[in-house]
Amino acid sequence: MTSTNYWVSSAILPTGLANRVRLMTTDGVITDVTSRTNSEPGDIRIDGVALPGFANAHSHAFHRALRGRTHGGRGDFWTWRETMYAVAGTLDPDSYRVLAQAVFAEMVAAGFTVVGEFHYLHHDLQGKPYADPNAMSQALVDAAVAAGIRLTLLDTCYLAGGLSGSGHLDLDPVQRRFTDGDVPRWIERVSQLPDGPTTRIGAAVHSVRAVPRHALSDFASVVGARPVHAHVSEQLAENAAAMIYYSATPTTLFSEAGLLGPNFTAVHATHVDADDIQRLARADAMACFCPTTERDLADGIGPARALADAGVTLCLGSDQHAMIDPFEELRGLEMHERLLTGERGRFTMDDLGRAASAAGYRSLGWPNGGSLGAGSLADFIVVQRDSPRTAGCRPNQIAYAATSADILAAVVGGDQIVSDGKHRLGDVGLLLAEAFAGLRH
Numbered sequence: 001m002t003s004t005n006y007w008v009s010s011a012i013l014p015t016g017l018a019n020r021v022r023l024m025t026t027d028g029v030i031t032d033v034t035s036r037t038n039s040e041p042g043d044i045r046i047d048g049v050a051l052p053g054f055a056n057a058h059s060h061a062f063h064r065a066l067r068g069r070t071h072g073g074r075g076d077f078w079t080w081r082e083t084m085y086a087v088a089g090t091l092d093p094d095s096y097r098v099l100a101q102a103v104f105a106e107m108v109a110a111g112f113t114v115v116g117e118f119h120y121l122h123h124d125l126q127g128k129p130y131a132d133p134n135a136m137s138q139a140l141v142d143a144a145v146a147a148g149i150r151l152t153l154l155d156t157c158y159l160a161g162g163l164s165g166s167g168h169l170d171l172d173p174v175q176r177r178f179t180d181g182d183v184p185r186w187i188e189r190v191s192q193l194p195d196g197p198t199t200r201i202g203a204a205v206h207s208v209r210a211v212p213r214h215a216l217s218d219f220a221s222v223v224g225a226r227p228v229h230a231h232v233s234e235q236l237a238e239n240a241a242a243m244i245y246y247s248a249t250p251t252t253l254f255s256e257a258g259l260l261g262p263n264f265t266a267v268h269a270t271h272v273d274a275d276d277i278q279r280l281a282r283a284d285a286m287a288c289f290c291p292t293t294e295r296d297l298a299d300g301i302g303p304a305r306a307l308a309d310a311g312v313t314l315c316l317g318s319d320q321h322a323m324i325d326p327f328e329e330l331r332g333l334e335m336h337e338r339l340l341t342g343e344r345g346r347f348t349m350d351d352l353g354r355a356a357s358a359a360g361y362r363s364l365g366w367p368n369g370g371s372l373g374a375g376s377l378a379d380f381i382v383v384q385r386d387s388p389r390t391a392g393c394r395p396n397q398i399a400y401a402a403t404s405a406d407i408l409a410a411v412v413g414g415d416q417i418v419s420d421g422k423h424r425l426g427d428v429g430l431l432l433a434e435a436f437a438g439l440r441h
Contacts, residue, residue, distance in 0.1 A: 007039035011050035025378035028413035053113025053379035054326035055360025058317025097139035102431035104147035110404035113379040114150035127176030148417035152364035156204040165244035183218040202227035216257035232266035251276035281310035291332025293319035315360040378414035
């Protein structure tokens, strides 16, 4: 058994704010939470506000290479995608491991303690499997272990190049590395990937653009109890193509295939309609919003409050990593609603905290994560209270002011990965710079 105890000056517990809290952990799980006026010998003392670790429920690690390179011109999601494909064409298992390790380290330093990596870079540049057909997947697993973040690898089925009103498009040259050819070959490859102590193997459908209707049913028949994610109604053009060709919305197609259920997360859900919302709610499905990406790509603002009112659980992701800051994603959920409605307080602080943490853990297949209570995973962060951003804040409202720069500590599975604001791997900026130096973009 491995036991580590932490003392923090404040903590957001399931019962609310508490001061002077001792968190006892054994083998990666919180075993007891008690009030202590001061720390005890052997405790790791951190003066700040402890929160459950944040869950990044939707990530494409390699998109991080586009930050600061795609924001200055005109265009939309579709023009941005061409630049993204160019980066996708530069990566191999070695360079992807280096890049992902740096990106995952950036996430932990920012306060994320678990990530759902929506992974579709499967094969070599010609679309041929590597000697190890899961070499690219293993690169991500190794990167997450090194960076100290919990990982759900959402291995993605990708079969077509797109969807128009006339039908599905052929794969273009870059997309050939995304595909296994059909669902049986996809599941054959994925079934070779094992879970690990801090790794879960999930599954994803890229979108109804990339997986035809008949293949959605095939996918549903083999996916089992894995967490399943899919891009859903991210773009109006996606909805239009699905309606013209299939006479159905993307959500309807997923529902008819048998994919909607408690393990299903609709990523973005920006342009779902009222019937879609009810389908998701009846299935006890979830929706993952990525506010900083959705606004960066001019995708639109999704119906977050309407989904929540219907009973759809919301979680959050940073998607293309225009920034990696869980506080900004959390605030974005509320602030976008304020812009739409002219009203404040569309979500409570408890609502936002659940979306940023416990809901994301559930979406990624870690249902005992996202809480500072006995029996929960020992994944938590500690936020500085006296920075230029947080000084004077009430601890239970600190998420409205803090940024990723205010993370003092991050603990994953009881193991402290970030101390005094520094990741155990060293300077994350240098790690990222070294990773980018090896990419041609």
